[in-house]
Amino acid sequence: MKRFSTVLRLTFWLVATFAVVFLSQAQLGNKHLPTTQQTKASTHDIHNVSGDGACGWSAGPSMPSVGTRMAGVFFPGNGKFYAMGGRSSDTGGSEFTHPFEYDPVGNSWTIKSATYPDNQVNNMACAVMNQGGTDYIYCVGGSEVATQTSTGRVFRYDPITDTISTVPANWPSGDQNFVPGGFSVYNNNMYILGGFEINVAMDDNIWQFDPVALQWTHKNAHLPTQLGYIPQATIGNLIYTGGGSTYDGTLLHDSNISLVYDPVADTIGNIASIPRATAETRGLNFCNTMYVMGGGREAPNPSNEVDIYDPVANSWSVGTPFNEARRNFPTATNGIDHIWLAGGYGTDGVTLLDTMEIFNCPVSPCGPTPTPTATATPTATATPTGTPVPRATPTPRPRPTPGPR
Numbered sequence: 013m014k015r016f017s018t019v020l021r022l023t024f025w026l027v028a029t030f031a032v033v034f035l036s037q038a039q040l041g042n043k044h045l046p047t048t049q050q051t052k053a054s055t056h057d058i059h060n061v062s063g064d065g066a067c068g069w070s071a072g073p074s075m076p077s078v079g080t081r082m083a084g085v086f087f088p089g090n091g092k093f094y095a096m097g098g099r100s101s102d103t104g105g106s107e108f109t110h111p112f113e114y115d116p117v118g119n120s121w122t123i124k125s126a127t128y129p130d131n132q133v134n135n136m137a138c139a140v141m142n143q144g145g146t147d148y149i150y151c152v153g154g155s156e157v158a159t160q161t162s163t164g165r166v167f168r169y170d171p172i173t174d175t176i177s178t179v180p181a182n183w184p185s186g187d188q189n190f191v192p193g194g195f196s197v198y199n200n201n202m203y204i205l206g207g208f209e210i211n212v213a214m215d216d217n218i219w220q221f222d223p224v225a226l227q228w229t230h231k232n233a234h235l236p237t238q239l240g241y242i243p244q245a246t247i248g249n250l251i252y253t254g255g256g257s258t259y260d261g262t263l264l265h266d267s268n269i270s271l272v273y274d275p276v277a278d279t280i281g282n283i284a285s286i287p288r289a290t291a292e293t294r295g296l297n298f299c300n301t302m303y304v305m306g307g308g309r310e311a312p313n314p315s316n317e318v319d320i321y322d323p324v325a326n327s328w329s330v331g332t333p334f335n336e337a338r339r340n341f342p343t344a345t346n347g348i349d350h351i352w353l354a355g356g357y358g359t360d361g362v363t364l365l366d367t368m369e370i371f372n373c374p375v376s377p378c379g380p381t382p383t384p385t386a387t388a389t390p391t392a393t394a395t396p397t398g399t400p401v402p403r404a405t406p407t408p409r410p411r412p413t414p415g416p417r
Contacts, residue, residue: 072368078354083138084342093352095342097133104158132163135197153186181226194244208240243295245302254286292339299378314339349373
């Protein structure tokens with residue numbers, strides 16, 4: 013009996029010791045797992061971007077030249093960033109004749125061999141669309157600085173073969189001396205909202221371009237206020253804007269007018285206003301939100317502020333600013349972890365820049381794709397937001413010469 017009791021105590025001691033060691037090792041091993049694996053909560057669509065995964069801006073290599081009024085395009089086919097058109101000064105004959113290509117892998121710029129069909133390459137609307145199974149960069153309209161005239165010409169650039177060809181489908185407004193307003197792509201069609209009849213008036217028209225049918229459609233909906241140089245982005249099935257230029261017959265003015273356009277229903281309405289007045293920049297779809305990148309010309313602009321619109325919450329927040337304030341610069345994103353920008357006018361609105369900045373997220377902050385809906389049902393006869401209210405009373409910054417387009 014005594015021997016049985018001793019064996020029993022020994023067995024209990026061995027079992028207890030084994031359990032303690034096993035649990036300790038399990039807890040120790042678990043410490044080396046990612047937090048999301050330690051806890052099985054339903055957070056698999058949320059990406060932690062703090063610490064080593066934080067997003068931020070850094071300097072990139074300078075462009076081959078100072079430049080402004082270029083259109084920025086990210087081309088998914090090769091993962092490169094393109095600065096299309098533009099010019100190196102505000103004097104006649106300074107328009108660029110070839111695309112600029114930035115290679116993120118080599119971290120370097122190249123001036124490509126393909127040649128633009130003409131010199132009316134300032135303020136173009138450029139975006140990636142597909143025709144016949146091949147992606148191209150389509151560029152619409154544009155102006156040249158010496159004569160202050162525009163064109164409706166459309167061309168497409170193939171970055172893979174480095175070739176440019178003219179598309180036989182002129183944008184009607186471009187042939188009437190308008191430069192494009194905001195632009196973005198929905199369902200492989202480009203939508204141009206507003207525009208600027210050079211040194212005459214802004215525009216409230218909406219145009220749709222189909223690169224397969226080679227057809228332009230003048231939409232029934234109109235902007236509630238005539239605007240040009242509009243930051244615009246397509247998110248899901250809707251097109252959003254934040255800011256844009258008005259014109260008083262002499263000077264351009266920044267605004268905080270913010271809109272949503274439904275390209276299927278062909279209706280337009282208001283959204284929450286961007287918290288500052290801006291224009292002459294781009295809106296980018298980054299993680300299914302619209303990033304409005306700096307821009308503007310009236311004090312305190314040009315800006316380096318990044319305003320972020322959430323279409324689900326219908327609200328704005330302020331993102332991480334880039335370093336050097338600017339306007340009229342090429343910028344684009346791959347939509348998930350990178351934004352590129354370069355060139356433009358500096359803080360004085362006159363000095364041209366060649367500096368580049370890159371926004372990088374080592375871990376993409378994108379979550380699941382939301383389903384944005386407008387706060388109110390858009391209508392074609394939407395009431396304008398009223399007189400835009402900038403953050404500070406703007407002091408117009410007159411240019412030495414009438415705004416070259």
